[in-house]
Amino acid sequence: MARDRRHGAVTSLDVALLAGVSQSAVSRAFTPGASVAQATRKRVFEAARELGYRPNAIARTLITRRSRIVAMVVSYLENPFYPAIVERMSQRLQRDGYHLLLFISDTEAADALLEQLMQYQVDGIVLVSATLSSALARECARIGVPVVLFNRVDAIGNVSAVASDNVEGGRIAARALLDTGHRNLAFVAGLENTSTSRDREAGFREELARHGVSRYRRAVGHYSFDGARKAARRLFSTGRPPDALFVANDHMAIAVMDTLRHELGLRVPHDVSVIGFDDAPQAAWDSYRLTTVEQAVAPMVEATVALLMDQVDRKSASARRVDVPVRLVVRDSVRGLAG
């Protein structure tokens, strides 16, 4: 009890002394699958409990070179799709005894951030909706820290990536609108330089063309709530108003719906149909009942962890890319679509 005052610094040596074994024995007792006699392990655990000993994960990391920490960089959490990913990823990692170091940072600052977190000997890095400069990608490869891009595929270097099949998602959206007789279409883009927005639009455009619709209007919402509101206003203030909108994500789609209804006095889907992307929790709320292309969060997270662990275990060093299938979730924001 006396040593308890020593500021929590109960070490494996203390335990060893009390249990009458060597320090290695203590280490082994706390290492699953190590070769220790049952009796020894028991003695060690008893001594440990008596002293309130807990292995020091930092010291262990120093020697094993495995921190069991994965860093995740997210630009912001306002878009409700991101919290869903963070939550899932954290839980999934915990299940395997890993922990999540979370960073909030926009793409520009991400490089500087990576510098920092590489000092922490993280076992892997997940970049959500961000890319990596080629210099940094090379650096990560050199250091040997696995990186996987989540929800973005336009890496410059040789980096693994997990994303939805965004092109197919765009096609699905186009088909849903076309099949229900909409012809006067518009697309609300996210950020122009992102693979998600580009791919979704590419699939959309392609499917329209296949059906002989060669033109559609477009506005850029920058993946922001206000940006989407402005985009909606623009689309309806000049030219022929669209009868259907494909919006690059749900967060913007909701902003668009609100603007349409409460500012422009339009009814959804009676006057305008809206289709989103993500299937964020809010899309299911009664006020929106948004028809949307679902991104399958669970499989995406699963694939990300698999890619990470593959690289951690050096099973494969080469960059891989996973495209997760998407599907349409039919609700009430597209006129004529069976719900």
Added chain:
Amino acid sequence: MARDRRHGAVTSLDVALLAGVSQSAVSRAFTPGASVAQATRKRVFEAARELGYRPNAIARTLITRRSRIVAMVVSYLENPFYPAIVERMSQRLQRDGYHLLLFISDTEAADALLEQLMQYQVDGIVLVSATLSSALARECARIGVPVVLFNRVDAIGNVSAVASDNVEGGRIAARALLDTGHRNLAFVAGLENTSTSRDREAGFREELARHGVSRYRRAVGHYSFDGARKAARRLFSTGRPPDALFVANDHMAIAVMDTLRHELGLRVPHDVSVIGFDDAPQAAWDSYRLTTVEQAVAPMVEATVALLMDQVDRKSASARRVDVPVRLVVRDSVRGLAG
């Protein structure tokens, strides 16, 4: 270049050798405020850059006993108030060179989790909307890990806590409803055993009583979306329907509004007024325009970090409690309230 292949293990010794100085000099060069000559520092930095050296934060932690990592435990991120807190906390910590280790866990599992994360030598622990068993609180104190409760004050042990002035928030809500002529009131509780729900109701009840309203109906929503929907149904399926609802948080208030409007065919605020708590981003959306009691996220986070750092620096070891002021954000969900 040859040593680059050595799997990223460039150490301070390597740099020292190349720069022609001692290892200590390298350490000092990378320590802000250490006493090194400009020339030495420059030589060190050049060598470091040439070798692609980055200080090993883990090794540093082992000796300094400061990891610059703060752990945050959150039960879930579905309630949009939480992502806002996580985002702010992460950014605030980054500003001071700290990092956020995020855990998702419900209150029951939190104890087991703390066991784990104490192994990581975190500099502090923030428990969001969760409490701590007295045994664990004692343990944390013994180890010397600062713990602060966020958004909950009912700690058993001697633990610091930051929360809004929930009692006052309840009073404010009551006053807003009373002042606008509502008399047939109801309260939708969160979880009965949480300080937030209890304090908000206490203030509400107290203010009602002060105005001679001794009775109000109540239903429990368990701080969940579906729970709130059920609570709303219950309130309107039997007895005299309320003309105003005070809901313990925005996430539930939104669920209630949706149920009222889309399931029960009631108009808000024409038929029923609704007032929430938090001022979550969604409360401002056009579809809701929810009048609500704001929890000031920024000051709350600031206070939490201050409490943490105080304890880290051993300025104060005693548990402190901070109550952050709240205010009413007037929108359109309360009939008769100037908006």
Added chain:
DNA sequence: GTGAAAGCGCTAACAA
């Protein structure tokens, strides 16, 4: 201002 030496708490060979 700088270097030598010691050691943070742990695990990984290697012998026994």
Added chain:
DNA sequence: TTGTTAGCGCTTTCAC
């Protein structure tokens, strides 16, 4: 199965 020894990469006295 167990103990001994060495050392992960860093910071920190303590001399100089």
